[in-house]
Amino acid sequence: MANLLYITCNLNPIERSRSLTLGALFLDEYLRWNPRDQIYSLDLYRDNIQHIDADVLAAREKLAQGARLPQLSPEEQRKMGRIWWLADQFIACDKYVFVTPSWNLFFPAEFKYYIDAICEVEKTYRVTEFGAEGVLHAEQKKSLHLHALAPHRLGNERDLGAGYLGSVLNFLGVTRQTTVLLEGGDHPGAAKGRVREEERRRLIGLAQLF
Numbered sequence: 001m002a003n004l005l006y007i008t009c010n011l012n013p014i015e016r017s018r019s020l021t022l023g024a025l026f027l028d029e030y031l032r033w034n035p036r037d038q039i040y041s042l043d044l045y046r047d048n049i050q051h052i053d054a055d056v057l058a059a060r061e062k063l064a065q066g067a068r069l070p071q072l073s074p075e076e077q078r079k080m081g082r083i084w085w086l087a088d089q090f091i092a093c094d095k096y097v098f099v100t101p102s103w104n105l106f107f108p109a110e111f112k113y114y115i116d117a118i119c120e121v122e123k124t125y126r127v128t129e130f131g132a133e134g135v136l137h138a139e140q141k142k143s144l145h146l147h148a149l150a151p152h153r154l155g156n157e158r159d160l161g162a163g164y165l166g167s168v169l170n171f172l173g174v175t176r177q178t179t180v181l182l183e184g185g186d187h188p189g190a191a192k193g194r195v196r197e198e199e200r201r202r203l204i205g206l207a208q209l210f
Contacts, residue, residue, distance in 0.1 A: 002038045005093040009044040009100050009111040010186070018188045019148040022162040022180075022203050023099035026146070029207035040093065044110040052116045060121075087120040091136070095210065096143040096174065100161060101186040102150045107161045115168055136173030143169055144178045144210060150172050151185030161206075178206060 029079075031039070042049075050056070056098065059076035061192040063069075069077055084138060101108050117123055125134045147162045162179050169177060191199055193204035 001038065002034065002094040003038045003040065003092060004030070004095040004097065005040050005042065005090065006097045007042045007044065007099065007114070009108050011045060012186070015059065016188065018182055018186050018190055019099050019101060019146050021188060022199055023097065025200060026097065026144070026203045026207045030210055033208050040089065040135050044114050048082060049086065049110060049113045050079050050117055051113050056083065065074045070089050083117045083120060084123065086114070087123040090118045091124060094139070094141055096141070098143065098145045098165065100145070100159055101148045102159050105154055105157055105159050106164070115165070119172070121150070134172035137175070139173065140176065141174045142176035142210070143174050144180070144206060146182070148179050148182040148186035149184070151190060180208045
């Protein structure tokens with residue numbers, strides 16, 4: 001039995017989002033093949049994702065200098081507790097599904113807040129004399145990233161979101177990665193006919209082997 005973390009970051013309801021619709025299709029098919037697996041869901045607009053703010057930076061500095069959690073201020077304890085909870089949840093899962101839209105060649109800011117929260121020293125990575133290194137490499141974790149690109153090209157620039165997430169996951173130790181880029185935007189009408197059916201078939205096929 002595996003633990004799968006399903007992470008979405010979209011203001012639109014599912015009926016107005018191509019990526020969320022396909023993500024739900026994937027998840028339904030995955031559960032059909034893996035009915036005993038445990039699914040955990042995070043909606044990064046709905047759920048409390050602690051930002052890296054002045055309290056968090058101060059707490060991290062105190063902890064790095066040898067302070068214990070009870071020595072932090074109540075606000076620092078609360079915020080670090082939430083960050084550690086998110087990092088621990090990430091560590092405890094074996095598989096990750098990220099469903100995101102593209103905003104201005106990247107993600108919505110809420111997704112970056114989440115990445116900042118799970119990149120926590122002594123949890124998902126450590127610092128050695130040779131530099132920082134992820135600690136999840138031995139666990140054979142895997143990820144799927146379903147990313148809806150912008151409806152129009154922004155000049156000659158390319159979207160940075162999928163590559164960025166792939167680099168962060170690779171650093172942490174999640175090296176078995178699959179990325180599905182949805183051309184044309186996140187609105188359901190962006191894919192029609194043959195393209196829509198090809199997307200559905202691909203996601204169903206991925207779910208059966210994930």
